[in-house]
Amino acid sequence: MEKRAIWKGYINFGNVNVPVNLYAAIKERRIQFHLLHKRDHVRLRQQMVCVFEKKPVPREEQSKGFEVEEGKYIIVDPSEFEQSAFKDNRVIEIHEFIKTEQVDPLFLGRVFHLGPDVNLKGYSALALALKEMDVAGICTWSMRKRHYLGALHASGKMLRLHMLRYADEVIPVKSLDLSEMPLAEKEVKIGIDLINQLTVPFEPQTFENDHQKRLQNLIDKKVHGEKIAILRPKRVKPTAPGKLLWALEASLKKIA
Amino acid sequence: MKARDPVKVSSKSSPVMGKGVSSRGIWSGTLSFSLVAIPVHLVKAVEPGRVSFRMLHRKDYSPLKTRMFCPEEETIVPPDEIVRGYEIAHDSYILITDEELESVTPERSRTIEIIEFIDAKEIDPIYYDHPYYLVPSKGGEKAYCLLAEAMRQTHRAGLAKFVLSEREHLVVVKSTEGALAVITLHYGEEILPKESISAKEEVEDEEKNHIKKKIRKMMTDFDPEKYADERRKKILTILKSKVKEQAPVEAPEIEEEGRTGPADLVATLRESMRKVKKKR
Amino acid sequence: MSRKIVAISGKRLSLSNLEKDLYPSYGFTKAQILEYYRRISKFILPHLKDRALTFKRYPDGVEKDFFFEKRCPSHRPVWVKTAEVRTEDGERKNVCLVNDLETLMWVANLASLELHVPLARASSPETPDCMVFDLDPSDGADILDCARVALILHDLLSELKLANYVKTSGKKGLHVYVPLNSRETTFQETKHFSKAVADIVQKNYPDLVTAKMSKVYRKARVFINWSQNDSSKTMICVYSLRALERPIVSFPLAWNELERLTSEDDPKKLQVMSLDAVGRIENEGELFREVLIKKQRLTRL
Numbered sequence: 001m002e003k004r005a006i007w008k009g010y011i012n013f014g015n016v017n018v019p020v021n022l023y024a025a026i027k028e029r030r031i032q033f034h035l036l037h038k039r040d041h042v043r044l045r046q047q048m049v050c051v052f053e054k055k056p057v058p059r060e061e062q063s064k065g066f067e068v069e070e071g072k073y074i075i076v077d078p079s080e081f082e083q084s085a086f087k088d089n090r091v092i093e094i095h096e097f098i099k100t101e102q103v104d105p106l107f108l109g110r111v112f113h114l115g116p117d118v119n120l121k122g123y124s125a126l127a128l129a130l131k132e133m134d135v136a137g138i139c140t141w142s143m144r145k146r147h148y149l150g151a152l153h154a155s156g157k158m159l160r161l162h163m164l165r166y167a168d169e170v171i172p173v174k175s176l177d178l179s180e181m182p183l184a185e186k187e188v189k190i191g192i193d194l195i196n197q198l199t200v201p202f203e204p205q206t207f208e209n210d211h212q213k214r215l216q217n218l219i220d221k222k223v224h225g226e227k228i229a230i231l232r233p234k235r236v237k238p239t240a241p242g243k244l245l246w247a248l249e250a251s252l253k254k255i256a
Numbered sequence: 257m258k259a260r261d262p263v264k265v266s267s268k269s270s271p272v273m274g275k276g277v278s279s280r281g282i283w284s285g286t287l288s289f290s291l292v293a294i295p296v297h298l299v300k301a302v303e304p305g306r307v308s309f310r311m312l313h314r315k316d317y318s319p320l321k322t323r324m325f326c327p328e329e330e331t332i333v334p335p336d337e338i339v340r341g342y343e344i345a346h347d348s349y350i351l352i353t354d355e356e357l358e359s360v361t362p363e364r365s366r367t368i369e370i371i372e373f374i375d376a377k378e379i380d381p382i383y384y385d386h387p388y389y390l391v392p393s394k395g396g397e398k399a400y401c402l403l404a405e406a407m408r409q410t411h412r413a414g415l416a417k418f419v420l421s422e423r424e425h426l427v428v429v430k431s432t433e434g435a436l437a438v439i440t441l442h443y444g445e446e447i448l449p450k451e452s453i454s455a456k457e458e459v460e461d462e463e464k465n466h467i468k469k470k471i472r473k474m475m476t477d478f479d480p481e482k483y484a485d486e487r488r489k490k491i492l493t494i495l496k497s498k499v500k501e502q503a504p505v506e507a508p509e510i511e512e513e514g515r516t517g518p519a520d521l522v523a524t525l526r527e528s529m530r531k532v533k534k535k536r
Numbered sequence: 537m538s539r540k541i542v543a544i545s546g547k548r549l550s551l552s553n554l555e556k557d558l559y560p561s562y563g564f565t566k567a568q569i570l571e572y573y574r575r576i577s578k579f580i581l582p583h584l585k586d587r588a589l590t591f592k593r594y595p596d597g598v599e600k601d602f603f604f605e606k607r608c609p610s611h612r613p614v615w616v617k618t619a620e621v622r623t624e625d626g627e628r629k630n631v632c633l634v635n636d637l638e639t640l641m642w643v644a645n646l647a648s649l650e651l652h653v654p655l656a657r658a659s660s661p662e663t664p665d666c667m668v669f670d671l672d673p674s675d676g677a678d679i680l681d682c683a684r685v686a687l688i689l690h691d692l693l694s695e696l697k698l699a700n701y702v703k704t705s706g707k708k709g710l711h712v713y714v715p716l717n718s719r720e721t722t723f724q725e726t727k728h729f730s731k732a733v734a735d736i737v738q739k740n741y742p743d744l745v746t747a748k749m750s751k752v753y754r755k756a757r758v759f760i761n762w763s764q765n766d767s768s769k770t771m772i773c774v775y776s777l778r779a780l781e782r783p784i785v786s787f788p789l790a791w792n793e794l795e796r797l798t799s800e801d802d803p804k805k806l807q808v809m810s811l812d813a814v815g816r817i818e819n820e821g822e823l824f825r826e827v828l829i830k831k832q833r834l835t836r837l
Contacts (some may be wrong), residue, residue, distance in 0.1 A: 025450075026442055028428060030423055031351065033407075036341045037326045037333055041349055047325040047333055051466060056325055057313055057333075065312045065319075065505075066495050067604060070590065070652060070770055072504035074495070081491055097471045102478035105303055105439055106387045106432070109508060113450050124459045129467040135475070140483065141502060147487040149480075155382065158450045162381060166594075167480040169305045171431040174539075174550050175494045175611035176299070176391055180434070191406030195373045199412060202378035204426070205444045207417075207439045211424030214360045219342050222350045231359040231367045235273040236286045238295040241398045244278075251290030299610045308603075408633055492601040503675070521729065525736045528695035533740060 005115070007143055011126065011159075015096035019117035020092070020159065021186065026111065029216050060134050087142070092161070093153065094137035103136055103151055104168050109163035114152075130154035138164075155166065190248040196253045268271065283420055285366035287390060287403075287429070287436070288528050293367075294400050295393035298420075302387060303449065307491050318507040370429055371416035378492060379413070379428060385440040390429070407431035486508060541586075543639040547615045551645050558597040558647060562782045562837065564810075566647065567832035569777065572810045573644045579822050580775040584640070588621055588631035588656040590770050598649070600780040603731045605648075608632035613642060619658035633658060649779045652770040661767050663719060666827055667726040667834070668771060669712040669734070670705075670761035674746075675715075677757035679806050682710040683798040685745055685758045685785055688737055701827055702794060704806055706778035706786040711771060715830040723767050729834050730762035774824045782809040788823035 005021035012018075035044045047056040065073030116123035130137070131154035139150050139161075149164045221228060239247045283298040301511050312319040323332045340357075341349030368390075392400035407413065407430070414429035426442040475531070539552045554567040558653050573580070591605040608618045608630045617633040632649070634640050643651070655664040669689055671682040686702050689712050693700040696715050700714045718727070734747035737760060766769060772778070772786045787808035789797070808816065817823075
């Protein structure tokens with residue numbers, strides 16, 4: 001199956017230069033719903049409307065504004081930004097390397113497969129080096145006039161590029177302001193035992209999206225005019241703080 | 257202070273607004289593993305850093321909003337006239353209500369049930385989709401801390417299935433800095449196969465070692481604070497210089513026709529103004 | 537950058553980047569900003585109480601980018617009080633209420649230098665507590681022109697037996713407030729009244745005043761913005777900092793002082809710096825207190 005490359009670039013650090021092609025790595029599959037008008041089932045469109053006139057406004061009549069003071073805007077012309085856009089020089093510049101385990105998943109964004117260009121040798125050597133050292137390269141690049149931060153790592157014999165979020169895009173844990181609760185050693189020990197008992201190897205391929213199947217079922221039923229049973233969502237009673245130890249012990253007994 | 261209507265103040269738990277939506281976050285329910293159930297809220301873990309603009313009406317700068325529009329009747333449709341449909345044939349739809357949708361997987365729309373734990377290191381990062389944080393609701397703080405601590409010490413993460421807004425996700429519940437993060441995963445079938453390379457290609461040790469040497473020289477610790485979104489910086493620089501040159505615009509106030517105020521008000525004002533003008 | 541955890545009334549708050557200079561050309565750090573708001577808290581909190589706060593955040597200082605936030609951030613501490621308000625599109629959103637010192641410190645720590653609040657309280661968003669005249673100088677006009685207009689308004693409103701109070705916006709203009717504090721007041725009432733007043737002042741002082749928004753009409757020098765009397769609008773809270781080069785605040789002035797300063801013809805003298813604010817209040821009293829307390833009716837006329 002021949003895939004079209006989204007983009008083409010050159011991985012660069014020191015005097016290492018590896019040309020690569022970028023491919024999408026994820027294709028979401030899900031049942032798509034549409035929003036309809038209740039009375040005539042006409043499919044609705046999203047439109048920009050004027051709040052005062054309560055009418056849609058065509059593109060030619062729209063302006064882009066940046067709010068500088070409340071309710072006050074300066075008008076910007078998208079072409080002004082084009083002039084300062086980054087030249088797509090196609091270089092994926094690696095600035096440093098880190099141990100792959102250090103990459104916090106909260107920073108991970110979109111991911112791409114990187115395929116080799118003509119220089120297959122350089123590509124394979126890089127992939128093997130990254131794999132054997134278990135490191136990822138932190139890099140930046142410009143693509144389609146935008147600036148990106150990413151992590152380059154090996155996956156088998158292939159290279160993969162993961163986009164990273166910028167530091168200010170991840171909400172710090174400290175801002176959640178969680179209270180630190182004192183924990184009894186016994187409780188922690190039982191918690192650890194429980195986790196150990198319930199640990200299995202990670203086998204993602206065993207998980208099916210069976211909600212999709214059930215949803216498809218529901219839709220089929222409706223198409224055939226069958227009645228749908230309305231089920232209430234299951235609600236679980238929260239464990240009272242005083243009963244935590246009891247719940248932990250009972251859980252352990254249940255599994256053993 | 258005088259007595260007034262009591263303010264609807266909420267600090268933690270709040271009345272549920274819609275199906276599973278709480279004003280304290282995106283979702284609220286319970287996180288459970290075996291017989292332990294922890295009341296929690298789901299909140300955002302990430303916030304896009306893009307510079308945000310507002311679309312305005314060119315002629316008078318009134319702000320624009322996105323609304324659903326019926327192309328046939330040519331009107332804006334309010335939320336209570338909108339229904340959800342699934343297309344079974346061209347322009348032919350089956351309606352699905354919120355209750356019917358919840359009935360598909362009722363056991364997973366209000367609980368995140370951890371069925372098993374895995375070694376966090378085993379998760380191939382390609383599976384990660386979108387992160388959230390869990391925040392304990394009242395009474396759940398202790399159990400929450402316990403789970404986070406036990407997962408931290410064992411380096412394990414929990415696996416669960418969870419339904420959020422029409423979709424079921426496979427999720428990882430991970431301990432991070434004393435908090436619990438929930439990250440949705442892509443299903444295996446959504447991951448596109450990689451381009452395969454000819455396995456016959458031999459890698460020369462010399463080339464590989466040369467690269468490794470270079471890598472070793474560039475090793476450091478992960479610090480995202482080092483990197484800024486350069487494009488965003490450029491846009492903001494342009495905007496700042498514009499602010500200096502250009503006076504901002506404002507949408508005009510809507511004047512209701514013909515109202516200058518009740519006649520006695522205007523007369524009273526006129527009279528008072530006469531007195532004032534003598535002074536200034 | 538330093539991070540400290542403090543306890544205020546038994547609540548834990550994490551303060552960050554205290555040494556960060558948010559007013560770089562003047563030299564005023566986050567710690568100093570927090571200290572200012574701490575010292576002024578006794579006076580500013582009653583004006584913020586139970587009002588939906590609009591944050592104006594300058595995380596990298598006054599010379600760098602800022603952003604507005606109307607929704608209460610989801611990463612707030614659990615003890616921050618919020619209220620649910622309905623927007624005009626029927627959507628519901630959660631807003632922050634700054635009702636205590638710890639919330640004020642949390643807000644300041646987020647580098648929300650400017651605190652903007654509506655004229656109504658969150659529990660009754662269609663009931664304004666006062667009527668305002670936002671005096672805004674056009675190009676070529678300055679705060680002294682606004683002062684002349686404010687004094688005219690003062691005389692006119694006093695003739696109508698309506699007590700009125702003035703404060704600097706902290707930028708180029710002045711705000712005149714007429715306390716009402718009644719359950720029956722509506723924005724429609726205050727908007728019509730203030731527009732009628734603005735129109736009559738404009739008719740009598742056409743070279744000084746305009747009551748029309750559009751730039752085309754603004755050949756005159758001061759615009760009396762009556763349209764601020766609306767449930768969707770906010771005003772800078774009295775005693776709030778402004779994000780200018782120097783940490784100037786929105787500060788009330790006594791009418792006789794305004795009269796005197798106008799004749800001295802130095803616009804700079806009308807501005808009050810944060811460092812002087814507390815001292816002035818201790819000497820002169822909290823001049824805007826009556827705005828929260830005094831009950832008046834517009835329809836008495």
